[in-house]
Amino acid sequence: xxxxxxxxxxxxxxxxxxxxxxxxxxxxxxxxxxxxxxxxxxxxxxxxxxxxxxxxxxxxxxxxxxxxxxxxxxxxxxxxxxxxxxxxxxxxxxxxxxxxxxxxxxxxxxxxxxxxxxxxxxxxxxxxxxxxxxxxxxxxxxxxxxxxxxxxxxxxxxxxxxxxxxxxxxxxxxxxxxxxxxxxxxxxxxxxxxxxxxxxxxxxxxxxxxxxxxxxxxxxxxxxxxxxxxxxxxxx
Numbered sequence: 001x002x003x004x005x006x007x008x009x010x011x012x013x014x015x016x017x018x019x020x021x022x023x024x025x026x027x028x029x030x031x032x033x034x035x036x037x038x039x040x041x042x043x044x045x046x047x048x049x050x051x052x053x054x055x056x057x058x059x060x061x062x063x064x065x066x067x068x069x070x071x072x073x074x075x076x077x078x079x080x081x082x083x084x085x086x087x088x089x090x091x092x093x094x095x096x097x098x099x100x101x102x103x104x105x106x107x108x109x110x111x112x113x114x115x116x117x118x119x120x121x122x123x124x125x126x127x128x129x130x131x132x133x134x135x136x137x138x139x140x141x142x143x144x145x146x147x148x149x150x151x152x153x154x155x156x157x158x159x160x161x162x163x164x165x166x167x168x169x170x171x172x173x174x175x176x177x178x179x180x181x182x183x184x185x186x187x188x189x190x191x192x193x194x195x196x197x198x199x200x201x202x203x204x205x206x207x208x209x210x211x212x213x214x215x216x217x218x219x220x221x222x223x224x225x226x227x228x229x230x231x232x233x234x235x236x
Contacts, residue, residue, distance in 0.1 A: 019082040019085065019213050019214045020080075020082050020200040020201060020202065020203070020212055020213040020214065021077060021080035021081070021082055021083065021113055021116070021200055021201045022113075022199065022200040023113055023114065023115070023199070023200070024113070024114065024115035051181065052131075053128075053131035053176055053181060053182075054131070054181065054182070054185055056130065056131045056132070056133065057127040057128070057130035057131040057135065057182060057185065058130075058185065060130035060131070060133055060134070060135040060136075061107060061108040061126075061127070061130055061135045061136075061139075062105060062106070062107045062108075063095075063099055063105070063106050063136060064099045064100075064102070064104055064105035064106050065102040065105065066105070067102065068099075068102055068103060068104050068105045069103070069104075069228060069231040069232075070103070070104050070105075070206065070207055070224065070227045070228060070231055071104065071105050071106075071107060071205075071206075072094070072098070072099075072104045072105070072106045072107070072204060072205070072206050072220070072224065073107050073109055073193075073204065073205035073206075074106060074107065074108050074109065074202060074203075074204055075109045075111045075193045075198040075201060075202060075203040075204070075205070076108060076109070076110070076111060076201050076202045077110075077111050077112050077113050077116055077119045077123075077201040077202075078112070078118075078119055078122035078123060078126065078139075078142045078143065078146070079112075079113075079116035079117075079118050079119040079122060079146065079150055080113065080116065080119070080201045080202065081146070082201070082202060082213065082214045083143070083201050083202045083214070084143045084146045085214045086202050086214040086215065087139075087140075087143040087144075088143065088144075089214070089216070090214070090215065090216060090217050090220070093217040094106070094217060094220055097217070097221070098224055103224070103228065104224060108135070108139065109189045109192070109193050109198075110123045110127070110185075110186040110189040110190060111189065111190050111193050111194075111198060111201050111203075112186065112190065113201065116150075118149065118150060118152070118155050120183070120186065121155065121156065121159065121177075122142050122149075122155070122159065123182070123186045124177055124180070124182045124183060124186065125138060125142070125159040125162070125163060125177060126138040126139055126142060127182040127185060127186060128163075128168075128173050128176035128177050128182055129163050129166055129168050129173060131172075131173075131176055131182075132168045132169060132172065132173065134163075134166045134167060134168050137166040137167065138162060138163060138166050141162040141165065141166060142159075142162065145158070145162065156177075159177075160173075160174065197210050198210065198212075199212075200212060200213075202214060202215075204220065204223075206220070206223040206224055206227050207223065207226065207227030207230060207231075208227075208230075209223045209226070209227070211223060
């Protein structure tokens with residue numbers, strides 16, 4: 001399961017808003033450095049996949065040591081250009097410095113925005129690849145090739161080619177996508193992230209902090225170091 005922090009974050013320190021995709025619903029969104037938002041998401045239902053593919057996909061979008069002391073929750077949209085920017089510029093740095101060294105666990109939470117017509121199908125493509133243990137391969141492929149499929153009237157064949165290159169059983173992957181079985185999992189992700197304080201993509205939940213936008217590694221490092229320090233203080 002995605003960690004309980006997504007359901008239980010109470011006080012989120014909202015840092016300076018940087019480049020991010022926000023819902024195109026006519027509402028004005030602002031954020032100021034130092035603003036604190038309080039949320040109570042205890043009533044949000046936890047993700048509950050009802051078959052083995054759902055369970056496997058849910059676990060596949062988590063990486064890092066099970067003994068890592070803190071989580072980094074990435075709230076993202078595969079069609080968001082600023083999510084791609086973060087992926088291209090910062091993701092590998094975060095992975096190499098903190099995930100592979102056992103300091104954090106990284107979890108990807110889907111937040112497909114309505115104005116991105118292919119964001120939900122892309123999320124389904126990634127989660128169905130995750131059911132075969134290939135979520136992060138598909139994650140990378142979708143962001144890397146975003147400019148090739150974002151304007152396509154029908155990106156499904158392109159997504160299938162990415163899945164094939166990632167090494168999935170294509171027939172099984174196609175059946176998963178066509179069944180729509182991952183859609184409830186993706187929409188539950190979005191609801192839980194929103195109620196935990198996320199309103200745009202990318203957003204990052206680290207300890208009790210919410211960082212909004214395509215954050216550089218320096219900002220993430222500062223938040224992670226702070227969370228690690230707090231973790232050490234609370235560990236017996």
